[in-house]
Amino acid sequence: MTDASEPKGPLDGLIVCDLSRILAGPTATQLLGDMGALVLKIENPKTGGDDTRAWGPPYAETTDGVQDLSAYFMAANRSKLSVAADIATPEGQALVREIAMSADVVIENFKPGGLEKYGLDHGTLCAARPDLVYCSISGFGQTGPNRHLAGYDLMAQGYGGIMSLTGPADGAPHKVGVGIADVMCGMYACIGILAALRHRDATGEGQHIDLSLVDSQMAWLINEGTNYLSSGLPPARRGNAHPNICPYDVFPCADGYIILAVGNDGQFRRFAGAMGRPELADDPRFLTNPLRLENRAPLTEIVTDMLAAERQSSILERLGAVTVPAGPIHTVAQALTSDQARSREAVIAAPRPDVVGGSVQLLGNPLKFSRTPARATAPPPRVGEHTDIAMERLRAALARRKDG
Known part of the structure; x- marks a missing residue:
């Protein structure tokens, strides 16, 4: 060739x-x-x-x-x-x-x-x-x-x-x-x-x-391996959730699913503001990532309710405007026929x-x-x-x- x-x-x-x-x-x-x-x-x-x-x-x-x-x-x-x-x-x-x-x-x-x-x-x-x-x-x-x-x-x-x-x-x-x-x-x-x-x-x-x-x-096994070696606690299955960051998961929205990957406190504050819930960033349960991990269950419930009625395109547009990582879940066909895939061969x-x-x-x-x-x-x-x-x-x- x-x-x-x-x-x-x-x-x-x-x-x-x-x-x-x-x-x-x-x-x-x-x-x-x-x-x-x-x-x-x-x-x-x-x-x-x-x-x-x-x-x-x-x-x-x-x-x-x-x-x-x-x-x-x-x-x-x-x-x-x-x-x-x-x-x-x-x-x-x-x-x-x-x-x-x-x-x-x-x-x-x-x-x-x-x-x-x-x-x-x-x-x-x-x-x-x-x-x-x-x-x-x-x-x-x-x-x-x-x-x-x-x-x-x-x-x-x-x-x-x-x-x-x-x-x-x-x-x-x-x-x-x-x-x-x-x-x-x-x-x-x-x-x-x-x-x-x-x-x-x-x-x-x-x-x-x-x-x-x-x-x-x-x-x-990367972080999950060292999580165990550092704590002695066996890691648990969490589906799409992250063991060390929250909210970092797949959430349902009005027309499918969306990936949300909030990696730090600044992103969480921007996320809350963009989705019309700025008070969440000042909630004492969610001020820092360790606190958000400690209160994973109530936060996940709140975020799930927030996103459930929104369309995927609206969420992506609002979060993209404030540089909060979020994205769709492509099928293999969608991934391999995307503009990005074509441009990158x-x-x-x-x-x-x-x-x-x-x-x-x-x-x-x-x-x-x-x-x-x-x-x-x-x-x-x-x-x-x-x-x-x-x-x-x-x-x-x-x-x-x-x-x-």
């Missing part, structure tokens, strides 16, 4: 051997690919490639009728070349080893120890290439009593605590609506890989990165001649570099589509590196 005349990405020249599948690892390698890295995604054609290729419908409608481009797969697998290799065979092991020995980075998400029998584990490859950055993603990490357990996003959300905080106060625990434990683990993986590459460039030393879904999920079209219509619609990369743009360098691939061309590009990249 990239044009030779376009500026190169910030990771141009970086080579990544991608042995990951599902979502966490592919999220990391898609980000690296968007930033210019040459990402070779290893897929076993005998099993249909990445598991998520079959996680549909919906699928992209291909001209050959093969359903291997599920929407789920396409969410995390652009900017990569698919290489067909069965690592259970000597030929597949040799091909992957050739790629790994030429790469800057190897990333995988097999169970701990799962690649040792193929000679593709971090111990073997890092011994052969001391400057290799090797990232292992697993459910619980390479050590600990649960290291042998499989890792799935839902299991990580349950074990790591976030589900206990999510959902209505009087209902069952809920998972987040998308695979956020996987996605955030992929983000941590990308950051860790870039940090390890900086260390390698400074010292010549590679290293092994051990990252788990559960570890990363517990790390992004939140949705992109990736050309694929073998798809009906000639392209697939994807989510854009949110990183906006001023000199080295991040963008989709290739559409989501078919299984093994690039085996030959990937090796040509790999050898060409190595030749350029040697000459440069």
Whole structure:
């Protein structure tokens, strides 16, 4: 998809051997690919490639009728070349080893120890290439009593605590609506890989990165995690309410719902005035945020009654005029077709001649570099589509590196 005349990405020249599948690892390698890295995604054609290729419908409608481009797969697998290799065979092991020995980075998400029998584990490859950055993603990490357990996003959300905080106060625990434990683990993986590459460039030393879904999920408990560590009190589910700020919630209005996010005392005073209730700002129960938290129940009841008869547009106009944060709750369709989304290229079209219509619609990369743009360098691939061309590009990249 990239044009030779376009500026190169910030990771141009970086080579990544991608042995990951599902979502966490592919999220990391898609980000690296968007930033210019040459990402070779290893897929076993005998099993249909990445598991998520079959996680549909919906699928992209291909001209050959093969359903291997599920929407789920396409969410995390652009900017990569698919290489067909069965690592259970000597030929597949040799091909992957050739790629790994030429790469800057190897990333995988097999169970701990799962690649040792193929000679593709971090111990073997890092011994052969001391400057290799090797990232292992697993459910619980390479050590600990649960290291042998499989890792799935839902299991990580349950074990790591976030589900206990999510959902209505009087209902069952809920998972987040998308695979956020996987996605955030992929983000941590990308950051860790870039940090390890900086260390390698400074010292010549590679290293092994051990990252788990559960570890990363517990790390992004953020304020609720430290709330517990500071107080010893288990955080409670509050639906859409905030544990440390009030009023900060979703409220019904005459024609739907509205988000109100009052972050400080000045905003609360302006909110009260704009909604025709200035006396609330001087009510001794609501003078400060700690007092508003202490009196959350009566304040929430008052605010609910205040907003219930007002139309959303009127509330937003009045609060916007006094810079009090408030907003609508968009559907996915409204979000992705908004003027803001269009202006920021939140949705992109990736050309694929073998798809009906000639392209697939994807989510854009949110990183906006001023000199080295991040963008989709290739559409989501078919299984093994690039085996030959990937090796040509790999050898060409190595030749350029040697000459440069």
